[in-house]
Amino acid sequence: AQSVTQPDIHITVSEGASLELRCNYSYGATPYLFWYVQSPGQGLQLLLKYFSGDTLVQGIKGFEAEFKRSQSSFNLRKPSVHWSDAAEYFCAVDEYNNNDMRFGAGTRLTVKP
């Protein structure tokens, strides 16, 4: 069965600093990978997704993620974090020939002024 691991439960960065949130998956075939963001008291919003092709994908709000098959990773990055980016971030993987997505445990991002 597939699994999604987000090794960092909580990350704190200063406003304006760069950000990288880690995501690893265990999966045999080519996965479909997603990053979602959840602001406090809100639902989940899709930031970006990877299906195939270019391994560097651009998303909304200035986020990008890079798929690295050799490392089974799909890390989320942003060059300069804004205070409004403070939220919970979830990596998710879509299993082949199935119809449900499985989510990692989430990484909570705190942004210091």
Place this chain on the structure above:
Amino acid sequence: DTAVSQTPKYLVTQMGNDKSIKCEQNLGHDTMYWYKQDSKKFLKIMFSYNNKELIINETVPNRFSPKSPDKAHLNLHINSLELGDSAVYFCASSPWDGVGRAGQGLNGGYTFGSGTRLTVV
């Protein structure tokens, strides 16, 4: 116009009661889901329906019964509520048409509602 709407947003009820949460999507999607998010923010799928047909039924107590009157609606009814049912419940939809993978295509991925915070006292 909200794409996936859930009601109510908050629900406080006593143990043993029966309650329902409603979900509606106006995206024209074929598949809808219920997820449970526990106090540690972990998201776990409970059910999915494709065109009113139950597709996924994870290990969930049979006190939880989803009902899909049409493909735009997926309601969740919970009988005999217990303290451990306290959580945030999210409804979601996707364009999955019953073939292949839910996340495929340019429009792939799920659209989530804003959640229903259920508190059982």
